[in-house]
Amino acid sequence: MTVAQAPSTLQRILDYSSRADPYPLYAELRGRPVARQEDGGYVVSTYREISTLLHDPHLSSDAHSLEDPGPALAEFGDPPAFIGLDPPRHDRLRRMAMRHFGPPHSPTLIDDMRPDLTAIVTGLIENLAGRDQIDVVDDFAYPFPVTVICHLLGVPREDEPRFHRWVEAIVALLDFDPAKDPQERLREGVQARKDLRHYLAELLRSRRGRPPGDDLLSRLASDEGPDGRMTDEEIVSTANLLLIAGHETTVNLITNGVLTLLRHPEVLERLRREPEMIIRTVEELLRYEPPVHIIPWRAAYSDLTVAGVTIPKGSRITLMLASGNRDPAYFRDPDRFDPDRRDNRHLGFGSGIHLCFGAPLARLETQIALNGLVRHLKNPRLVADPPPYRQSAVLRGPRHLLVRQG
Amino acid sequence: MRVVVDLARCQGYAQCAFLAPDAFRMQGEEALAFHSSPDDAQRDQVLRAAAACPVQAILVETAEPS
Amino acid sequence: MSSEQSLKAFRRDGRIVIVGASLAGLRAAEALRDEGFTGALTLIGDEACEPYDRPPLSKQVLTGWVPADGTALPRRREIGAEWLLGVAASGLDLAGKRVRLADGREIPYDRLLITTGVRARSWPDEAEAALDGVFVVRTRDDSGRLRERLDAGPGRVLVIGAGFAGSEIASVCRERGIPVTVAEVAEAPLVGALGSMIGSIAADLQRAHGVDLRCGVRVTRLEGDGRVRRAHFSDGDAIDAEVVVVALGGVRNTEWLRDSGLAADRWGVACDSGCRAFDINGLVTDDVFVAGDVARCPHPVYEYRFLSLEHWANAVEQAQVAAHNMVSPPTDRWPHLSMPTFWSMQFGVNIKSVGVPVMADEIAVTQGSVEERRFVAAYGYRGRVIAAVSFDNAKWLDHYRQLIETAAPFPPSCPTPDRPADMKPVPADFPDPVVITHGATVLVTGHEPSERRVAFVRPGPLKPQEKRS
Numbered sequence: 001m002t003v004a005q006a007p008s009t010l011q012r013i014l015d016y017s018s019r020a021d022p023y024p025l026y027a028e029l030r031g032r033p034v035a036r037q038e039d040g041g042y043v044v045s046t047y048r049e050i051s052t053l054l055h056d057p058h059l060s061s062d063a064h065s066l067e068d069p070g071p072a073l074a075e076f077g078d079p080p081a082f083i084g085l086d087p088p089r090h091d092r093l094r095r096m097a098m099r100h101f102g103p104p105h106s107p108t109l110i111d112d113m114r115p116d117l118t119a120i121v122t123g124l125i126e127n128l129a130g131r132d133q134i135d136v137v138d139d140f141a142y143p144f145p146v147t148v149i150c151h152l153l154g155v156p157r158e159d160e161p162r163f164h165r166w167v168e169a170i171v172a173l174l175d176f177d178p179a180k181d182p183q184e185r186l187r188e189g190v191q192a193r194k195d196l197r198h199y200l201a202e203l204l205r206s207r208r209g210r211p212p213g214d215d216l217l218s219r220l221a222s223d224e225g226p227d228g229r230m231t232d233e234e235i236v237s238t239a240n241l242l243l244i245a246g247h248e249t250t251v252n253l254i255t256n257g258v259l260t261l262l263r264h265p266e267v268l269e270r271l272r273r274e275p276e277m278i279i280r281t282v283e284e285l286l287r288y289e290p291p292v293h294i295i296p297w298r299a300a301y302s303d304l305t306v307a308g309v310t311i312p313k314g315s316r317i318t319l320m321l322a323s324g325n326r327d328p329a330y331f332r333d334p335d336r337f338d339p340d341r342r343d344n345r346h347l348g349f350g351s352g353i354h355l356c357f358g359a360p361l362a363r364l365e366t367q368i369a370l371n372g373l374v375r376h377l378k379n380p381r382l383v384a385d386p387p388p389y390r391q392s393a394v395l396r397g398p399r400h401l402l403v404r405q406g
Numbered sequence: 407m408r409v410v411v412d413l414a415r416c417q418g419y420a421q422c423a424f425l426a427p428d429a430f431r432m433q434g435e436e437a438l439a440f441h442s443s444p445d446d447a448q449r450d451q452v453l454r455a456a457a458a459c460p461v462q463a464i465l466v467e468t469a470e471p472s
Numbered sequence: 473m474s475s476e477q478s479l480k481a482f483r484r485d486g487r488i489v490i491v492g493a494s495l496a497g498l499r500a501a502e503a504l505r506d507e508g509f510t511g512a513l514t515l516i517g518d519e520a521c522e523p524y525d526r527p528p529l530s531k532q533v534l535t536g537w538v539p540a541d542g543t544a545l546p547r548r549r550e551i552g553a554e555w556l557l558g559v560a561a562s563g564l565d566l567a568g569k570r571v572r573l574a575d576g577r578e579i580p581y582d583r584l585l586i587t588t589g590v591r592a593r594s595w596p597d598e599a600e601a602a603l604d605g606v607f608v609v610r611t612r613d614d615s616g617r618l619r620e621r622l623d624a625g626p627g628r629v630l631v632i633g634a635g636f637a638g639s640e641i642a643s644v645c646r647e648r649g650i651p652v653t654v655a656e657v658a659e660a661p662l663v664g665a666l667g668s669m670i671g672s673i674a675a676d677l678q679r680a681h682g683v684d685l686r687c688g689v690r691v692t693r694l695e696g697d698g699r700v701r702r703a704h705f706s707d708g709d710a711i712d713a714e715v716v717v718v719a720l721g722g723v724r725n726t727e728w729l730r731d732s733g734l735a736a737d738r739w740g741v742a743c744d745s746g747c748r749a750f751d752i753n754g755l756v757t758d759d760v761f762v763a764g765d766v767a768r769c770p771h772p773v774y775e776y777r778f779l780s781l782e783h784w785a786n787a788v789e790q791a792q793v794a795a796h797n798m799v800s801p802p803t804d805r806w807p808h809l810s811m812p813t814f815w816s817m818q819f820g821v822n823i824k825s826v827g828v829p830v831m832a833d834e835i836a837v838t839q840g841s842v843e844e845r846r847f848v849a850a851y852g853y854r855g856r857v858i859a860a861v862s863f864d865n866a867k868w869l870d871h872y873r874q875l876i877e878t879a880a881p882f883p884p885s886c887p888t889p890d891r892p893a894d895m896k897p898v899p900a901d902f903p904d905p906v907v908i909t910h911g912a913t914v915l916v917t918g919h920e921p922s923e924r925r926v927a928f929v930r931p932g933p934l935k936p937q938e939k940r941s
Binding site (some may be wrong): 276 | 419
């Protein structure tokens with residue numbers, strides 16, 4: 001190992017000290033849209049190049065396509081859920097899961113959830129009434145989506161303290177935390193993944209004997225669609241993915257939303273008068289402060305060329321989604337938070353065949369959550385700006401967001 | 407309300423069909439059928455659907471400016 | 473006045489007339505206002521209603537979901553235009569800069585945009601075409617009337633022509649549980665647009681959905697007693713049908729330009745890639761522009777061949793280019809270079825194409841599974857990719873668009889995770905277009921460069937055996 005080499009822009013982005021404002025470093029990255037790293041990996045940071053790659057059939061999501069998979073193989077577990085697979089396996093599993101989540105088989109499931117989502121938000125907000133200070137994360141933005149995903153999957157809400165620990169350790173697998181020994185982190189993450197799988201497998205077994213409920217786990221267990229039935233392993237992998245994703249992303253979107261609105265009081269004021277504006281505001285949030293900043297790796301399945309750079313087969317490719325969202329070559333005035341922005345084709349949910357499975361639910365949750373808060377918080381003020389952030393550079397968001405009201 | 411979808415741009419993400427199921431329907435996995443003149447009662451859903459389109463292929467004209 | 477000053481004056485208070493008030497005409501009008509044109513804007517349309525969207529007419533309207541008069545196009549902005557609807561243009565005086573209307577009025581212009589589009593090709597036998605129960609589908613009235621007949625639950629529908637529209641209509645019939653026969657002169661559906669390999673997949677798709685598909689046959693006669701009852705085929709067979717839908721493609725609305733001196737014929741109005749119309753000698757005009765289905769425009773990616781595209785997106789994009797060029801200085805002209813993109817939905821499958829498949833000599837399936845009807849196939853021409861088609865795989869098409877634009881080699885050499893076992897190219901096998909071109913359409917007269925000119929050969933009416941699906 002060489003000593004005292006200047007850290008790369010990517011390393012500086014991953015460093016915790018950049019968490020509150022990584023955007024200037026993203027701008028630096030965009031100076032070289034497709035940049036080869038010391039370790040042979042590639043970092044892609046501009047909108048058009050990211051978008052091109054996400055629609056390139058030679059970009060693989062399967063860790064086996066990496067020449068040197070390293071911990072990537074552990075990230076998605078084994079067998080991986082569809083997020084870590086390529087077509088045709090990806091397409092088949094995603095299609096089977098979609099049967100119980102959205103169109104064409106379950107077209108009204110998400111839209112029908114609106115009254116329930118509103119009721120949960122109303123309940124959480126009632127608990128905030130009369131308090132001088134709240135933590136948006138712990139009191140609101142975390143419990144809301146967790147309640148929803150538990151209900152949807154059929155996971156008992158009271159088990160949350162158990163699986164919360166596992167989820168944290170699994171998410172840490174995605175991180176490049178220099179403070180922690182990678183081997184130890186890997187061990188913890190792999191063990192947590194085992195524990196969570198075991199927990200979900202037990203839950204699945206307990207569903208078997210009973211008449212099928214309308215939760216996803218039961219429905220996946222009993223369904224016999226045109227693509228056949230998922231194996232128990234596949235069901236556990238799918239539930240695993242949805243539980244983690246439903247847990248760790250929407251919390252960021254909602255919290256980033258509150259933070260951004262408090263930093264832009266004129267937008268917050270408009271929202272009070274025009275609740276319908278929340279629809280575009282959430283899209284702009286997805287561009288401006290997205291819940292997932294980075295796709296840590298994809299693999300070149302064969303040699304591929306982007307922006308004149310040929311990336312050799314087997315290379316690791318890191319896609320900087322949040323940087324693409326601030327690319328001035330694509331978005332006019334990209335560092336401005338502008339809910340009236342037209343033609344907002346952001347990368348907040350990724351793009352291509354892996355576009356976020358839960359995107360419609362996350363949108364609805366965030367719209368309802370933010371409109372609820374905006375209506376009920378009286379004269380809200382940030383206690384600290386910037387707030388303390390979570391460790392993760394990938395799933396980036398505040399760890400706490402203290403707000404005073406009244 | 408008037409709606410048109412640029413189906414040359416549409417890639418079948420189905421976000422609209424989730425959020426406004428009475429105005430946008432998937433026919434099979436990828437083909438999108440839409441209602442060109444949905445009822446005003448669906449206004450909120452249709453606006454949600456249009457905003458959510460990842461390729462911004464949906465054009466909506468409402469009676470009042472949105 | 474300098475040309476700069478006169479352009480400024482024209483942008484401020486010139487007169488622009490748009491003939492053809494459908495998708496291309498409307499979007500061009502909006503784009504003209506976006507560009508800052510503040511002069512007088514007139515839209516002329518032969519239909520009495522404001523611009524409406526046509527693709528639903530062969531789908532959502534026929535299923536009964538959307539009312540026939542409910543597909544009016546949403547506006548992108550206010551256009552402050554004068555609308556002359558329900559009256560067709562009947563002639564053009566290029567020198568006098570006037571459009572003649574069927575009611576005798578004359579409308580002066582400074583600059584003209586032609587967006588008169590296409591109408592449905594009707595059944596060639598007039599008496600048979602007039603039988604009750606024989607339909608074409610182009611206008612909302614056509615679609616509304618056909619939908620009423622489908623509502624009544626006919627015993628059998630006959631669709632003549634298995635191009636995209638005919639196939640979509642057959643799909644709606646099956647969706648509604650109505651028995652349907654499709655008769656196609658070619659060897660398979662969609663062959664004219666996508667070649668015989670895709671055609672045979674489309675044929676399987678139709679038959680799997682219960683369509684009585686008859687290829688390689690012509691309908692020789694429609695029989696009826698005021699109402700259509702029976703149809704006779706060239707193979708000697710005959711069927712009873714209460715409804716007959718003639719889906720033999722479109723005829724470009726250029727007759728009104730016949731004596732105008734523009735290069736307008738059955739293939740459309742020829743123009744440069746900046747949408748400026750050519751006159752009959754192939755000289756480009758300055759004040760007449762063309763866009764949409766009626767335009768015939770050279771595409772540099774396709775050896776500068778003139779393409780006539782009846783594609784929704786082409787109408788929108790070409791309208792935008794035409795509008796820009798109409799109000800911009802010559803130094804700021806845009807070429808219309810967008811890649812042709814087409815879609816069709818039938819039998820629950822989303823079929824999309826990018827590029828110009830008909831030019832191809834070879835085709836190869838590059839991703840997915842033909843058996844599952846989820847795949848992408850690339851078209852090759854002289855060793856490069858020139859088009860692609862997807863069945864329920866549209867998210868990859870952008871990649872193929874880039875392959876076309878960068879003249880990538882065909883067949884694509886790099887494997888993908890979902891490559892099929894057999895990626896060997898096969899002949900694209902399009903029907904020979906010569907059978908429908910009828911030889912020469914113009915004659916050259918004169919000898920010296922100063923006197924050489926071109927004149928049209930007056931085309932006769934299409935005979936039934938020449939009709940194209």
